[in-house]
Amino acid sequence: MWPLSQNPGWAASTAIWSTRMSLARLDNKWTAMVVIALGRCGALRFGGLRATVEGISAKVLTETLRDLERDGLVARHEYAEMPPRVEYELTDLGRTLHVPLQALGRWAEEHAAEVLAAREAYDAGCR
Amino acid sequence: MWPLSQNPGWAASTAIWSTRMSLARLDNKWTAMVVIALGRCGALRFGGLRATVEGISAKVLTETLRDLERDGLVARHEYAEMPPRVEYELTDLGRTLHVPLQALGRWAEEHAAEVLAAREAYDAGCR
DNA sequence: GTAACCGGTCACCTCAACGTAACCAATGAG
């Protein structure tokens, strides 16, 4: 479209994106998975979330959830029981994020084989 | 939806996601921006890409582009000129990725203010 | 008495991603 050099406004607008992409917390390795899990399952307890998003450590899950809560994407419900029960669910805002994120997840599912094939072909050519 | 404990199949399917999400190379800090830039601009030269995706170093851009090329998402066209000219553009597969990625970028643009407001409210409450 | 359960927190360490700076080859311009 634009050769870029002829389009001085471009750099500025992409700066906004990069700011907002990081603002959206997608820089975190696990955030997307947590949002997708909550979006699909509805409310989940801490332990359930940890099992659903396999491989995440308790520490990182805690951090991720705190950040999501801070950004208004996830709501935390604590019940004064013993043993303790804490449920997490997406807020309305979180649910709006879930839509494009799930689309991305679907892309990954649908095109994983193609990507893998391309990768193997590339590696075969380089050897 | 499911309390998880009643749904043993879940863990396995999410494992597939996590595999594919990383397969999709969105773990890289810059990959999404590069794909969005190429998707919006069409073909771009190395230098143009570097200017468009502000803040990326030549080294990391090279790495990112190699990975994307390897995964069949980006095509590299080298012209035997002096000074050298190399153009990058999305493949058909890359263009399919651009769709959900751009949706995500749009979400970030649209909801940045809400996220920021939530964050400030949260921080105010904690102090 | 002690072990398990749940939802964390804390201290510590590692590793890979990222940034920086120097360098390169071939050519054309001044």
Add this chain to the structure above:
DNA sequence: CTCATTGGTTACGTTGAGGTGACCGGTTAC
């Protein structure tokens, strides 16, 4: 002769995200 241009590569250093393991509190079950 020298400098700039283009698209990188290489060596090196840093930093912070993430992993690991220990520990906690209150209650119930063995």
